[in-house]
Amino acid sequence: MGETLPGMSSGLGDEALRVRQLVAVFAPNRWLPPPVTLGDGPLLIGRERDAALVLEDEEVSRRHAEVRYDGRADVWVVRDCGSRNGLWIDGVRVTRATLVHGTVVRIGRTLLVFVDVLVAAGRQLRSETQALRGHSVAMQQVRGEIATLASQRIPLLVLGETGVGKELVARDLHERSGRSGPFVPVSCATIPSGLSDGELFGQTVGVFTSAVAPRDGLFGQARGGTLFLDEIGELSAAVQSKLLRALAMGEVHPAGRAQPAEGDVQVIAATHRDLAEDVATGGFRADLYSRLAGWVLRVPPLRERREDILYLAHAVLERWRGAQLALSARAAEKLLLHDWPFNVRELEHAIETAAVRAEGDAVIRCQYLPPAIGDRARAHHGLQLREVRPGELAKGTESLRGKAPVGAGRGRR
Numbered sequence: 260m261g262e263t264l265p266g267m268s269s270g271l272g273d274e275a276l277r278v279r280q281l282v283a284v285f286a287p288n289r290w291l292p293p294p295v296t297l298g299d300g301p302l303l304i305g306r307e308r309d310a311a312l313v314l315e316d317e318e319v320s321r322r323h324a325e326v327r328y329d330g331r332a333d334v335w336v337v338r339d340c341g342s343r344n345g346l347w348i349d350g351v352r353v354t355r356a357t358l359v360h361g362t363v364v365r366i367g368r369t370l371l372v373f374v375d376v377l378v379a380a381g382r383q384l385r386s387e388t389q390a391l392r393g394h395s396v397a398m399q400q401v402r403g404e405i406a407t408l409a410s411q412r413i414p415l416l417v418l419g420e421t422g423v424g425k426e427l428v429a430r431d432l433h434e435r436s437g438r439s440g441p442f443v444p445v446s447c448a449t450i451p452s453g454l455s456d457g458e459l460f461g462q463t464v465g466v467f468t469s470a471v472a473p474r475d476g477l478f479g480q481a482r483g484g485t486l487f488l489d490e491i492g493e494l495s496a497a498v499q500s501k502l503l504r505a506l507a508m509g510e511v512h513p514a515g516r517a518q519p520a521e522g523d524v525q526v527i528a529a530t531h532r533d534l535a536e537d538v539a540t541g542g543f544r545a546d547l548y549s550r551l552a553g554w555v556l557r558v559p560p561l562r563e564r565r566e567d568i569l570y571l572a573h574a575v576l577e578r579w580r581g582a583q584l585a586l587s588a589r590a591a592e593k594l595l596l597h598d599w600p601f602n603v604r605e606l607e608h609a610i611e612t613a614a615v616r617a618e619g620d621a622v623i624r625c626q627y628l629p630p631a632i633g634d635r636a637r638a639h640h641g642l643q644l645r646e647v648r649p650g651e652l653a654k655g656t657e658s659l660r661g662k663a664p665v666g667a668g669r670g671r672r
Contacts, residue, residue, distance in 0.1 A: 416552040
C-alpha cells in the first residue's frame with residue numbers, strides 16, 4: 260500500500276505536492292527526532308522543551324536557531340538565535356542563510372538536512388525494502404514507481420549516473436513481476452559490434468560450421484524472465500539494428516530455424532548517458548529509443564538525497580563490524596558534504612576503506628576516510644548573509660575538539 264508523507268503541501272494545483280522538511284541525520288546520542296515539516300510560522304530549534312525541533316545535544320543552546328519563511332523571496336531562511344556554539348551551513352559558520360534542497364545544517368553536534376522536493380499528485384510512495392535502501396522521498400518515489408510497473412508488460416528504460424543502483428532497480432522489478440524465468444543481466448559495453456544473430460537470439464545445430472549443438476542466445480537465456488541490458492547507450496549500430504528487429508516483431512528467430520521461438524522476455528534497459536541527446540546527434544537510433552522508453556524511470560544521484568547518506572553508511576558499517584563501529588561528528592559531516600560523483604558504489608567503498616583503517620578504534624574519524632572525500636565537497640548553496648568573524652569561527656570549532664567519540668544515528672524511534 261502506498262504511503263502519504265506528513266507535511267505535503269499543495270499550492271501547485273493538481274500537478275504536484277511540495278514537501279519541505281528538516282531531517283535529522285546524525286545525533287551524538289544516536290537518537291534521531293522525526294523529520295519536521297516546515298509550515299507558515301517560524302520553527303524554533305534548540306534544547307528548550309517548547310521548541311518545534313528539540314535536540315538532545317549538550318552542544319545545543321536552549322534557543323539555538325530559528326527557521327522562517329521569507330514570502331518576498333519565496334525562500335526559507337535559518338538564523339542563529341545567539342547560540343553558544345554557532346550555526347553551520349554546509350561547513351561554514353554563519354549567522355543567517357537561505358536553505359535549498361540538500362543544505363547541511365550543523366547545530367551543536369547534530370546534523371540536519373533540508374529537504375525541498377516535489378511529489379507528483381497521485382504518485383505512490385513506498386517504504387524501504389531490503390533491495391533498495393533509503394528513507395528519502397526520492398527513493399520512496401522510485402519504489403512507488405517499481406510497485407506500479409512490476410506487473411506491467413511495458414518497455415522500461417532506467418536512467419541514472421554510474422553507481423546509483425540501476426541493476427538493483429531492475430532486479431527488484433523482476434522479483435516483483437511474478438515472472439518465473441531468470442533475471443539475465445548483460446553489460447552492453449562488452450557486446451562486440453560483430454555479434455551474430457546466434458549469440459543474440461540462439462541457433463540450431465548445423466546452421467554454421469561451428470554450430471555442433473543448439474544454443475540459447477541472450478533472449479533464450481531470459482525466456483520467461485527479464486533481460487537487463489545495462490549501459491544500452493554503448494551498443495554498436497549493428498547490434499542496435501538487430502535488437503530493434505526483435506523488439507518490433509515481438510518474437511525471436513534463432514538462426515537456422517524457420518519458425519520463431521517463444522519470445523516471452525521482458526526487456527529492461529539502463530544507461531548513465533543522455534539517450535535523448537544521443538538520438539538528436541545520431542549516436543542512437545530514434546526508433547530503438549522509442550521501443551525501449553515505454554516508461555522512463557530515473558534513479559536520483561546520492562547528492563540529491565543527502566538525507567540517505569549516513570543511513571547507508573551505517574548499513575555498510577553494520578555489515579563490517581556490527582554495532583561496534585560508529586561515525587564521529589566531523590566524519591559524518593564530511594560524508595554529507597561530499598559530492599559523490601560515483602554515488603552509492605563510491606560511498607560503500609569509502610566506508611569499507613575507513614572501516615579497515617579504523618581497526619582497533621570504535622569510531623570512524625576523518626583521518627580514516629579516503630582523501631578524496633574532502634576534495635569534492637559540495638559548493639555552499641545557501642545565501643550567506645553574514646559570515647561569522649574569524650575569531651568567532653575558531654571559538655566555535657573548538658567545542659568539537661577533545662570530545663568523547665560520538666556515534667551515527669541508527670534510525671528514528
